Amino acid sequence: METLTYEFPASKTLSRQAHVGVVGSGDLEILLEPSSEARTKIIIRTGSQGFEKTWEAVLSRFFTQHDFAANIKINDFGATPGVVSLRLAQALEVSQHDSQHIKA
């Protein structure tokens, strides 16, 4: 297991927290909380070691396309880059809508 942290500049704020996903095989859990600082901070705990470069690529791509300030915690159980992007998009969607959780 290893812990990775990333930070991206951000300007827009979010209205609510979001929780999506599960720490199950090939999946991950995301806890997203709006932040008042002009950045998004991401802490990842992953069971698959040695994928820093991949995480960085997936996250920078996502946060280039989406600008929001948040504190994000990710608990990963070997999700592929595709699943990571999808779950991030889902978390963002939930944090902009009225329901805190969304169907798995």
Add this chain to the structure above:
Amino acid sequence: MTVNILKHSLVELDARNRAKSILDEGTFRELLDPFAEIESPHLEGQGIVPQSDDGVVIAKGKISEQEALVISIEASFQGGGIGEVSGAKIAGALELALQDNINGNQVFPVLLFDTGGVRLQEANYGLLSIAEIGSAIVALRNYVPVVGLIPGKIGAFGGMSITAGLCSTLIMTKEGRIGLNGPEVIEQEAGIEELDSQDRQRIWKTIGGEQRVATGMAERLVEDDISSIKDAIQNALATGNNVLPRSRQVEQFCHLLSAVDPKEDINPYDVRKSWNRIVEGEKFIRKNSSDLPVEGEDGRGLTWFKALTGIKEAAQREIPSVLCADQKTGDVNTRFIAVVPDSNSKYPRSRNGEIGLEQGWIIAKYIHEAIEEDKNREKRAIVAIVDVPSQAYGYKEELLGLHQACAAAVDAYATARMAGHPVISLIVGNAISGAFLSHGMQANRLLAFNDDSVNVHVMSKQSAARITRRTIAELEEATKKVPAMAYDVQSFSRLGALHELIEGVDFDQPDQKDINLVMDKVNEAIYDAKNSNRDIANRLKSPEAVGGGRTASIKVREKLKELW
């Protein structure tokens, strides 16, 4: 996306949405949600990524406008395994619901099972939690029906199958399964000749919802459709406590065991037919002729049963492997119960002192007998002499409902304790897994011999290593960091559940002085139990528990209470 517009699947939902879908719309309120971030403190150190809710959703809300507590287990996280935090969430919530019901505020508990049982990485924490959950369910049943739902896909296995076996009403889908030992575990422990875990058809025919409902081990079979499931739950709540809970139907299930011959092949349909005949009132009487009395099969259990009761040759009452005798402990009337090996047992998987079908139901029978006899007089003490290597791993055991036999024993011990019988568990040898849950774990006080050959655990080292994908060396390394994973009784005592570790005795060949010393300890424990509460909350209040042994268990309960 739902393909069939007439049905809404519950199985396809995650634990949180399952809970939400069962509660009246808009009433779901989660306690200790993911943002509370009370996760397992034991996983990171073992290289496993924790989940923010530890895989259990606790929700309050309403069902048909009545106050309800829904507990939903997430199977995708660590196979729904019960660790310290997830276990404390379930036990703590049930304890709070019990308190409400005692105070006259009705709260209906509903449990959604989807779990492989104890989380091996937190071993004895899971075991302790499951004992606490069982105790709470038995107590709750005096006030409200406790409804269990097994929707699939995993089902209910291990210690949690015993928990499900205690529910007033058990609702299953065809896809749901319940059994003490999962098919993979049986194949591993007993070989592929016993059961091929890949043979899906055979497995579902044996432990699937349809078979279980047809043989009295679950009450309702439902489609995987939310509205049908809600109807079934409402129906179960409306039925209330009018029916004798399954785990108390000792007589009927003893008839079922007598109706079949374990030396022959038994197929699931035969069991259904026998059960139908029992339901219609037919009685089957056990033939004892094939069993010989216990002779020369020494072991700690037998040694100490003889030592404490003073009986040289235990008279056989039901089966040779469950010994039962009434004797004075000091000035207190006491019933001693021990499970011992019986190499002639007609169940080959329970010849070495394991808890099997007969053992579970017969323990229950002996205890209920004492409860009944002492109804209007001084309650005798009950002492479980514990030396149980494991539960029985076998196909026939699962077909005939080993989990239900274990639940019956759990129910009996818990009921005796709550009725005011001081229940003492004296661990003289091994205390492993489902066997210990059934025989020993419901005691007011746990005493253990401080000896290397006393082991307390949930699974043999070999199996635990295989399942957690470690070598035995790695497993032993991990146990150094997590005392709950260790096998030795000293480590177990650090969790705070033991009343006392007994030392300075010849454990294998006790002389009169040794026997007197142990007798005094048992007597002291009986008096201690008599003068305190009838629950098992004392395990969380001991200096070891408070001083670090059960930190998360205590914290979770405090937080739940604040949010309740």
